[in-house]
Amino acid sequence: MQIEQIYTGCLAQGAYYIQHKGEAVVIDPLRETDPYIRRAEKDGARIKYIFETHFHADFVSGHIDLARKTGATIVYGPTAQPGFEAYVAKDREVFRIGDLRFTILHTPGHTMESSCFLLANEEGKAIGLFTGDTLFIGDVGRPDLAQKISGDLTQDKLAGHLYDSLREKILPLADDIIIYPAHGAGSACGKHMSRETTDTLGHQKVVNYALQPMDKDAFIQKVTDGLTPPPAYFPLNVLMNVQGYDSIDKVLERGLHALDATAFESIANETGALLLDTRDPQTFAKGFVPNAINIGIDGSFAPWVGTLIPDITQPILLITDPGMEEETVTRLARVGYDHTIGFLKGGIDAWTAAGKELDHIESVSPQELAARLREDPAAVILDVRKTSEHFSEHVTDAVSLPLDYINEHLERIDNKMKYYVHCAGGYRSMIFNSILRARGYHNLVNVSGGFKAIRESGLFTVSDFVCPTTLL
Secondary structure, eight states: OEEEEEEETTTTEEEEEEEETTEEEEESOOSOOHHHHHHHHHHTOEEEEEEOSSOOSSSOOSHHHHHHHHOOEEEEOTTOOOSSSOEEOOTTOEEEETTEEEEEEEOTTSSTTOEEEEEEOTTSOEEEEEEETTBOSSOBOOTTSGGGTOTTOOHHHHHHHHHHHIIIIITTSOTTOEEEESBOTTOTTOSSOOSOOOEEHHHHHHHOGGGSSOOHHHHHHHHHTTOOOOOTTHHHHHHHHHHOOOOHHHHHHHHOOEEOHHHHHHHHHHHOOEEEEOSOHHHHHHSBOTTOEEOOTTSSHHHHHHHHOOOTTOOEEEEOSTTOHHHHHHHHHHTTOOOEEEEETTHHHHHHHTTOOOBOOOEEOHHHHHHHHHHOTTOEEEEOSOHHHHHHSEETTOEEOOGGGTTTSGGGSOTTSOEEEEOSSSHHHHHHHHHHHHTTOOOEEEETTHHHHHHHHTOSOEEOSSOOOBOO
């Protein structure tokens, strides 16, 4: 028996491959199918089933492509209504691969079709529970996402269903069962997820706040308290997972269209495509194609794309480090951005060699920032970290405008004022600066090293546990 967690850090997502005696199941696969197919081929196994724990909101699953390429059966839990060929199972229905048994447990709450898959070994002993977004390590799935799709559901109703599911289906299980969730820390599908990606159910019964003894009303209050609005792309990803989507092969063929500098510029002007530069933020700042925005591939790339680019169908032109084109198109497709239409062949060096115009974003050190503020005390330090980060510790008198809400609050920026922008380390502040620069704001300066460097410089007064100054 083989149980393999295939964890993708940039999405904080865990897919699973389980194999026994030449038969395999894949649980909650990502969009790209080749890794699962190669894994099965290496074992000489046939992928028999694709288990989907629910209709995912934070990524587009690879279930349709994987089924088409392997002949595997897609399996959902009760109440699911997929717009493609799939098997909708009954509660406690059993599926076999080799001598292993999977029993589906319908656990509505995160969504109404949410289900867990209980794995029993060759001796019939239950050893693992694949919980999707029903139960995480340290948390449970947020109960407010399905209401975005179905207007007759409320987060309180869903939280009530989740309470019943946990207590009727999961808590009665043996303490030594291993929990295999769909996400870990960094995912927006929960609030307090651990960085650990597996644990025993017994330990979770002790440390997970949502599994402690309490009545339903108290549970509803705890799991709904402090929920922030989900990224705008979540409902759109759900619809793609429900209705179907273009094959990843077609998306890659369309996106991996190499364009020289002249063709790239021409297509950008003709289509109004978004220019997305995925290079390192500090490298980007030194020279970039005018009007390009920077979301670095080495950060939380896909979630930030989904948060900041509201139109999932917008055509996208890429500027990447050479060799990163396919990786970038794939990561965009994971969150439903299927309309990349080409990339700059040769990257920024080719643009420069063609004599094309470059733009740049000014960056200053904390020491230079302190000197400039003495000369221009009217300038504003703009903190684009999350509100919770700012509240915890921030430069005194800095203004909070979290990057998450830039599209809603862009008009709050005064184009006549000077802003010095920082985040925690420089990734988010460059995104913020590049977006505003593409929209005609030219009085923003990036603070190199972010809040960490500012604090370590000792040149600024730092406040904590104070209601933050905010533009929101």
